[in-house]
Amino acid sequence: MSRILIRNANVVNEGSTFCADILVAHGRIERIAGIIDQQCAAVEIDARGQWLLPGMIDDQVHFREPGAPHKGSIHSESRAAVAGGITSFMDMPNTHPATLSLDALADKKRRAARSSVANFAFHFGVSKDNLDVVAALDPREVAGVKVFMGASTGDMLVDDPNVLERLFGCVPTILLAHCEHTPSILANEARLRELHGEAIGPQFHPVIRDAEACYRSSSLAVELARRFDTRLHVLHLTSARELALFEPGPLAGKRITAEVCAHHLLFDERDYASLGNLIKCNPAIKARTDRDALRQALLCDRLDVIGTDHAPHTLEEKSRPYAQAPSGLPLVQHALPALLELVADGILPLTRLVQKTSHAVAGLFGIQDRGYVREGYWADLVLVEALAHARPVLLDPLLSHCQWTPFQNHVFRHRISTTLVSGQLAWHQGRLVEGCQGLPLSFRK
Structure with missing residues (x-):
């Protein structure tokens, strides 16, 4: 060096x-x-x-390795990340195979050690069948444990009350939760199909995955965390209503924290008209009033960290009809430049942005000797x-393997x-x- x-x-x-x-x-x-x-x-x-600045530490990415090389890899997405000011990332467990075993975790670490341009760590996944493995985890070997308490694919959806209670009671490190209430989502979708048939477009995404679906799940997660004294981190908050579940103030001493993602701070429901499926993500980008409430919550420290939830898909996949198009968007290459627009517009002080993208992430996850x-x-x-x-942005060479960005214009x-x-x-x-x-x-x- x-x-x-x-x-x-x-x-x-x-x-x-x-x-x-x-x-x-x-x-x-x-x-x-x-x-x-x-x-x-x-x-x-x-x-x-x-x-x-200290480099951004992204607590939530989906780099698609192993299992989906046509979408991205640790090598390709970490290259995009450093171009966007991200120096460290924590990758999510919903790969193929999912990170539900120690062998799968070790495989990911080996892959990153060979090919990652950025510093790396991995979250461990939860299913209804691996709670014994989760309970026995060495907290120093994982960034955190991720539970999908709402719509998910494969075998990572955990919505059984008994399984959730056992998880919240036994998890040995910070528990990260994706919170959406699946029955509410399905009911909303069925209601819209009765009204519109198959003519449902991406503009209906925040209606199907509405604030109520988020609140019902996130409020359950917070209630369980309080009951079991779990260190809970709720990912990608999207609605003003959910913010009341979280305490304002400094990170130190908090047992329950929350993240907001860049796209939920920068886009709102008006953008579906021009971007359509390109900003389809779970949980959904919602109303302008929700976006503005999220921004304000950063100022009073009700929201603790900013991540990206970088989740690339091919443009061909995103070009399918709304119901078939996957959720997620690539964000790491433009993460800090996009967030710095909030600074340029006087919405967020630069020192507060650095706190939310670096200092607080290092403190929340107990990262040694980084973030400052x-x-x-x-x-x-x-x-x-x-x-x-x-x-x-259109002048920049795109480094994510999927070769598109929601920031194109x-x-x-x-x-x-x-x-x-x-x-x-x-x-x-x-x-x-x-x-x-x-x-x-x-x-x-």
Whole structure:
């Protein structure tokens, strides 16, 4: 790992912004100072006028490996991630095969160790048949345990009350929940089919997967977590109604937390008219009032972290009729530039964005030596440049294997100029730097 000196950066870290030089050596931040007189750095970067942030830690991605190479792989999607300012990711268990056994978990770790450009970790999955394995997990070997308490595919849907009670009572680490109430969703869909027949389009997605379906499931998850004192993290909140289930305030001491995803902060139901199935996702993008409530909830710390839920599908799959089109969209390549639009519009302070994408994620999952710009910490760093002229996304080469983005016609006012992963250049001056290898995340649990 080369010695890298970053000069004249505007460092954004732990609620403040200051100008400093950063010296990186042996993969870690060796020194932070106003001026560093260093003659032996192999690489020197003048960051004058740029922000230096801790890299985004994405707590929820679906990189499709193993099982769906036509959609994406750890290699392809991690390359897209570093271009978007993500230096570490946590991959979800609903692959093929699903991550429901220790062998499947070990296989994923081996794959990432060979091919991931970003740092990596994996969530373990839950089915009605593997609770003994879940209960015996070493918390240091997984990022968390994921339960689908709503519509899912395969054998990962867990909606039996007895199984859920046992899970909430025995899980040895943080439990992540996808919360949607399947009977409500099916009833909504049946009602719409009676009215419209087969002419249901993507504009009906937030009606089928409505706020009530989300609330019924998330409120159950919160009730179970309180009863069993479970460390619960509810994923991708989408509705204003659900926010009342979560306490505002600092992360420290919370046993029940919540995530919001980039697309639920940036899109709303009006966008179905132009994007259709391209923004079909579960849970659904909902009303503008829901989007605005989610944004406000970041300011009072009712929502604790921001993730992407990156879930690529091919354009051919997304072009099918609404009922046959899969849910999910690719987001990692434009994650930070898209979120920085909230900063540019004065909706979210930059320090708060850094807290929600880096500091809080590291704290929530107990990640060792990452998520901050601190001496001795791993050098997971991102340089962000404010553009004199907004850049159309369509000019960017797409790195996700699926080769499309919901941001195709957007323009962004910032770009990622450099990404360092564990002290290695991964992205620099608009290009991937070959040879970067991400490291497994380590957890304090």
